[in-house]
Amino acid sequence: MQHDPNDPSQGQTLIEHLSELRDRLIKAAWAIAVGTLLCWAFSEVIFNIVRQPIAPFLSLDGLVFTNPIDKFMAHLKVATLGGIVLACPVWIYQAWMFVAPGLYSHERKYSIMFITAGSVLFMVGFCFAYFLVLPTAFKFLLTFGGTTDKPMITINEYLSFFMTTTLVFGAAFELPMVIVCLGAIGIVDQRFLRTNRRYAVVAMAVLSAIITPPDLLSMLLLLVPLWALYEISILLVGMIAKKKLQSQQ
Numbered sequence: 001m002q003h004d005p006n007d008p009s010q011g012q013t014l015i016e017h018l019s020e021l022r023d024r025l026i027k028a029a030w031a032i033a034v035g036t037l038l039c040w041a042f043s044e045v046i047f048n049i050v051r052q053p054i055a056p057f058l059s060l061d062g063l064v065f066t067n068p069i070d071k072f073m074a075h076l077k078v079a080t081l082g083g084i085v086l087a088c089p090v091w092i093y094q095a096w097m098f099v100a101p102g103l104y105s106h107e108r109k110y111s112i113m114f115i116t117a118g119s120v121l122f123m124v125g126f127c128f129a130y131f132l133v134l135p136t137a138f139k140f141l142l143t144f145g146g147t148t149d150k151p152m153i154t155i156n157e158y159l160s161f162f163m164t165t166t167l168v169f170g171a172a173f174e175l176p177m178v179i180v181c182l183g184a185i186g187i188v189d190q191r192f193l194r195t196n197r198r199y200a201v202v203a204m205a206v207l208s209a210i211i212t213p214p215d216l217l218s219m220l221l222l223l224v225p226l227w228a229l230y231e232i233s234i235l236l237v238g239m240i241a242k243k244k245l246q247s248q249q
Contacts, residue, residue: 024095027090028090028094031090031094032091036080038082039082039083040076042082043078044075046081050081051158053130053135054142054158057139057151058151058153059152064152064154065155066154070154070155071155074155088123089118092114092118093111096111096118099184114181117176118174121174125172126169128169130166133169134162134166137165137218140213140215140217141215165212165213172207175230176230179193179230179233180236180237184240188237190234193230204223204226204230205219207226
C-alpha cells in the first residue's frame with residue numbers, strides 16, 4: 001500500500017522521521033541565523049537591555065572583561081539571543097510541522113493557534129525570568145553576607161548565566177504545548193496526567209532546582225508557574241479528548 005502522508009494511520013519509517021527532523025532543524029537554524037544578522041545591527045541596544053537586571057548591583061559602571069575578544073563575542077552572543085527570540089514563531093512552526101503528520105486533518109487546523117500560543121508562552125517565560133527571577137536572584141546572591149565585598153562580574157560569566165536562565169524559562173513555559181501535542185497524538189490522556197500528577201510535580205521540582213539560581217525563591221518562581229501550567233494542560237487534554245469523541249460519533 002502506498003504511503004499517504006495525509007493519513008496519520010500510516011506511520012513514517014525511522015529514516016523518514018530522522019530526515020524530517022533534520023530538515024526542520026535546518027530551517028529553524030536558518031531562521032535563527034537571519035534573526036541574528038538583523039539583531040547584530042542593534043547589538044549595542046540589546047546588550048544594554050541584557051545588562052539591566054544586574055546593573056544596580058555592580059560596583060563598577062558596567063561588566064568587566066579579561067580578554068580583548070570578549071566584548072566582540074558578547075555582542076555576537078546577544079545578537080544570537082535576539083535571533084532566537086525573533087525567530088521564535090518560525091522554530092515553533094517547524095516543531096508543529098514535525099508533529100503534524102501524526103495528527104488528523106481536523107486537528108491540523110489548529111496550527112495557527114499552536115504557533116501563536118507557543119510563541120506567547122515562550123515570551124512570557126523569557127520575560128518572567130528577565131523581570132522577576134533574575135533581579136530577585138541577583139538581589140539575594142550579590143547582597144548576601146553584607147556589602148563589604150564588591151562583585152566584579154565578567155561579561156562571559158554574566159551572559160552565560162543570563163542566556164541559560166532566560167532560554168530555560170522560555171522553554172519551560174512551553175510545557176502545556178508539549179503535553180497538548182502528546183495528548184493530541186494519543187500518547188497521554190487526562191487520566192494519565194492526573195494519576196501521575198505527584199510524580200510530575202516531583203520532576204518539576206527537581207528540574208527547577210537544577211536550572212534555577214541556587215536559592216529557594218528562584219526555584220519556587222519556576223516551580224509554581226510550571227505546576228499551574230501542568231494543571232492547565234490537564235484541562236486542555238481533556239477538552240481535546242472530548243472533541244475527538246464527539247467527532248467519532
